Amino acid sequence: MNTTFEIDIASKGYIDAAIDPELDLVEEIERLKKEKNAVILAHYYQESEIQDLADYIGDSLGLSQQAAKTDAEVIVFAGVHFMAETAKILSPDKKVLLPDLKAGCSLSDSCPPHLFAKFKERYPDHLVITYVNCTAELKALSDIVCTSSNAVQIVESLPEDQKIIFGPDRNLGAYVQKKTGREMVLWNGACMVHEIFSQERIDALRMAYPDAKFIAHPECEDHILDQADFIGSTSGMLKFTIEDPSPVYIVATESGILHQMQKASPSKTFIPAPPNNLCACNDCPHMKLNTLEKLYNCLYHEQPEIVLPLDVINRAKKPIERMLEISAKLGL
Ligand code: 13P
Ligand code: SF4
Numbered sequence: 001m002n003t004t005f006e007i008d009i010a011s012k013g014y015i016d017a018a019i020d021p022e023l024d025l026v027e028e029i030e031r032l033k034k035e036k037n038a039v040i041l042a043h044y045y046q047e048s049e050i051q052d053l054a055d056y057i058g059d060s061l062g063l064s065q066q067a068a069k070t071d072a073e074v075i076v077f078a079g080v081h082f083m084a085e086t087a088k089i090l091s092p093d094k095k096v097l098l099p100d101l102k103a104g105c106s107l108s109d110s111c112p113p114h115l116f117a118k119f120k121e122r123y124p125d126h127l128v129i130t131y132v133n134c135t136a137e138l139k140a141l142s143d144i145v146c147t148s149s150n151a152v153q154i155v156e157s158l159p160e161d162q163k164i165i166f167g168p169d170r171n172l173g174a175y176v177q178k179k180t181g182r183e184m185v186l187w188n189g190a191c192m193v194h195e196i197f198s199q200e201r202i203d204a205l206r207m208a209y210p211d212a213k214f215i216a217h218p219e220c221e222d223h224i225l226d227q228a229d230f231i232g233s234t235s236g237m238l239k240f241t242i243e244d245p246s247p248v249y250i251v252a253t254e255s256g257i258l259h260q261m262q263k264a265s266p267s268k269t270f271i272p273a274p275p276n277n278l279c280a281c282n283d284c285p286h287m288k289l290n291t292l293e294k295l296y297n298c299l300y301h302e303q304p305e306i307v308l309p310l311d312v313i314n315r316a317k318k319p320i321e322r323m324l325e326i327s328a329k330l331g332l
Contacts, residue, residue, distance in 0.1 A: 009304045013102030013289075015297040025292050026053055032299045038074035040295075041066055043083060044234040045256035045287040050078045050295060057260065059235040060086075060132045061147040061327065067091055068324065076299055077306075080105045080286050085136040088306045089316045096306040099294035103286045105133055107219070110189030111168030113137035119165070123185055126163040129154065130319070133191070134168050136308055140315035145323045148172060148218050149233035150332050152179045157326050171195070175218040175225060193284045194219035197252050201274040202227070209248050209271065215240060216252035216273070224252055224273075241265055255281035256288075 042054035067087035077084035167187030216228040252273035272281030
């Protein structure tokens with residue numbers, strides 16, 4: 001017989017238990033964290049209130065590195081499914097929790113592993129590099145995983161005559177090709193959030209703010225990246241805004257990152273680059289499924305948990321470890 005929570009998780013993706021409205025959720029989450037020896041990892045695209053109580057906030061590379069070295073017994077991943085899977089692959093003996101199992105990823109979904117396996121068969125002499133934004137199954141089909149902050153360096157670290165398949169993001173792949181001058185076979189996937197920026201609305205903003213620097217994530221399309229003053233991962237963009245003297249930035253990525261930018265540089269102005277619709281900024285609907293309430297219930301009940309077959313963990317671990325080794329060697 002299923003418990004109410006199992007039914008909740010199967011139908012809604014999260015535990016929908018009532019919470020005492022008088023409870024101070026932030027305080028309770030802090031208390032539960034200590035009691036359970038848990039750590040909260042949050043991606044920069046999470047709601048500000050979640051970022052503020054996380055033990056570590058980062059981009060995909062930083063979060064993977066953190067997941068690999070934490071000695072907590074429980075990891076609560078405030079991010080999306082593939083990120084929590086990466087934490088489970090690197091820490092198979094820990095309990096890895098995701099506040100909402102339905103927090104998926106359009107990019108990851110754009111590359112079903114059974115189709116990628118067939119694609120790969122067409123290029124038997126190619127090395128497979130996959131962007132970390134993909135399922136554990138896809139990682140298990142790869143030789144090296146990369147993130148947006150190390151993709152260029154990982155490709156550059158390989159012999160020049162090495163043939164490469166790159167997936168699943170065609171935009172990051174095209175950016176890496178441009179930066180390295182290497183031809184790669186690209187899988188035709190993309191992130192819905194980074195493909196809907198409006199060129200026209202960005203141009204209008206740049207006219208209105210002539211002092212502004214335009215910074216963009218490499219998941220954006222080529223024509224957007226072509227106009228950028230800086231291109232980088234979320235942590236790369238954050239670092240740039242801290243070190244660069246400009247007073248204003250137009251930021252082409254998910255709007256959650258603006259919270260840390262504003263915190264780090266309170267006197268500067270950050271404007272989210274607008275999408276091709278009536279909204280002012282771009283939110284990832286998957287990332288934003290996580291809420292403080294879901295995080296509290298998840299930590300309290302220790303569900304939903306990420307469970308992966310041991311065989312997938314073992315196969316997916318190798319390409320991630322290879323990425324971490326190359327990154328460490330290159331001092332990234
Ligand atoms: P990074 O934070 O690694 O740049 O990744 C961006 C992203 O889209 C995560 O889902
Ligand atoms: Fe996936 Fe794009 Fe959302 Fe990142 S921003 S989780 S790549 S859909």
